[in-house]
Amino acid sequence: xxxxxxxxxxxxxxxxxxxxxHHYEGGKAKYRFIYxxxxxxVKAKRAREQKNEVCMYIRTPKNxxxxxxxxxxxxxxxxxxxxxxxxxxxxxxxEVYIKPYFGEMRIAKIGAEELLAFSEFLVAExxxxxxxxxxxxxxxxxxxLKSILKYGRRNGYPCAAPEEIKYPRRAAKxxxxxxxxxxxxxxxxxxNSEDTASLGIIFTLYTGVRIGELCxxxxxxxxFAAKTVTVRRTVERIADLSGGGGKTKVIVxxxxxxxxxxxxxxxxxxxxxxEKAALPSDFYIITGTRAHTEPHGYYVRxxxxxxxxxxxxxxxxxxxxxxxxxxxxxxxxxxxxxxxLGHANVSTTLAIYVxxxxxxxxxxMERLSPLF
Numbered sequence: 063x064x065x066x067x068x069x070x071x072x073x074x075x076x077x078x079x080x081x082x083x084h085h086y087e088g089g090k091a092k093y094r095f096i097y098x099x100x101x102x103x104v105k106a107k108r109a110r111e112q113k114n115e116v117c118m119y120i121r122t123p124k125n126x127x128x129x130x131x132x133x134x135x136x137x138x139x140x141x142x143x144x145x146x147x148x149x150x151x152x153x154x155x156x157e158v159y160i161k162p163y164f165g166e167m168r169i170a171k172i173g174a175e176e177l178l179a180f181s182e183f184l185v186a187e188x189x190x191x192x193x194x195x196x197x198x199x200x201x202x203x204x205x206x207l208k209s210i211l212k213y214g215r216r217n218g219y220p221c222a223a224p225e226e227i228k229y230p231r232r233a234a235k236x237x238x239x240x241x242x243x244x245x246x247x248x249x250x251x252x253x254n255s256e257d258t259a260s261l262g263i264i265f266t267l268y269t270g271v272r273i274g275e276l277c278x279x280x281x282x283x284x285x286f287a288a289k290t291v292t293v294r295r296t297v298e299r300i301a302d303l304s305g306g307g308g309k310t311k312v313i314v315x316x317x318x319x320x321x322x323x324x325x326x327x328x329x330x331x332x333x334x335x336x337e338k339a340a341l342p343s344d345f346y347i348i349t350g351t352r353a354h355t356e357p358h359g360y361y362v363r364x365x366x367x368x369x370x371x372x373x374x375x376x377x378x379x380x381x382x383x384x385x386x387x388x389x390x391x392x393x394x395x396x397x398x399x400x401x402x403l404g405h406a407n408v409s410t411t412l413a414i415y416v417x418x419x420x421x422x423x424x425x426x427m428e429r430l431s432p433l434f
Contacts, residue, residue, distance in 0.1 A: 078104040129164040136213045150300035155206035174226040185230045197232040238380040259363040262348040270385035273357045282343030312356045322404040386415045
């Protein structure tokens with residue numbers, strides 16, 4: 063049996079065996095196997111082997127290395143410790159945007175001027191067919207480039223200072239919230255329905271979970287006695303780095319950050335609703351089976367439900383925004399709301415949701431009246 067999902071096994075002869083992907087042939091992974099007498103020893107030995115292979119990727123003199131070569135060796139090292147979904151995001155940024163733009167340009171020739179030109183290119187025509195990229199997408203790509211430059215400088219390559227990268231200005235994002243009158247219509251329809259798609263929408267409206275988290279939620283994650291649900295996993299579709307050709311795959315993994323792995327208290331009425339629909343602990347909530355569904359598949363079901371009510375203009379994420387806005391209006395303290403939403407810090411919650419209305423600000427200003 064594998065130890066902690068790390069591809070480390072104890073053999074019948076008493077030794078420990080670890081394996082890792084060495085390369086791919088015809089889209090199939092080819093493994094290398096490492097052996098040792100203890101779990102700790104074989105894990106450390108495998109890490110050393112992988113590290114040595116990464117260091118051997120670049121053989122040219124450091125002042126002649128191209129940005130593409132440096133990006134490849136950085137990606138190879140990232141694979142040693144980053145989550146698969148994170149690696150897929152980094153790989154896309156490097157292969158689709160960074161490498162094609164800089165081509166065979168040597169890192170020694172890339173300075174502040176070239177970095178600024180790349181940033182301007184992304185927001186002006188970096189998308190498919192020369193379309194502009196959103197500032198958020200461009201910033202994410204530039205973050206990957208910054209990490210590559212940092213890696214290069216740490217390892218003695220003549221890279222430009224990462225601080226030379228200029229990020230595009232990001233406009234304040236309008237939060238889409240479902241109005242109260244429409245929310246009443248939606249909730250009436252939801253509570254009269256028994257299908258799992260409706261149950262998932264109700265669940266999100268009163269917990270604020272993300273769609274990937276909802277798709278990964280099983281009945282066993284709900285503690286009916288304690289009236290809580292624990293967010294333990296997320297479902298997402300990522301690039302399949304093993305086969306190439308632009309293929310993708312669906313994975314079930316742990317939440318991306320420690321903050322996203324959280325316990326959420328459930329209101330009494332929602333607990334009663336869930337108790338009536340409860341299934342075995344290893345069944346997924348929104349499929350009603352032991353098989354999960356991917357976020358896109360569930361999103362299609364959500365859009366169909368909203369279209370029936372004439373409200374197709376609201377994305378699934380609007381449910382999360384609506385939940386958070388309701389909580390603010392009801393006077394939730396920001397720290398509690400931040401933890402329920404799985405934000406990394408309170409400032410994220412404040413920036414997105416806590417915006418006083420003119421009436422609230424007027425009420426505060428009127429508190430000055432007794433002074434006169």
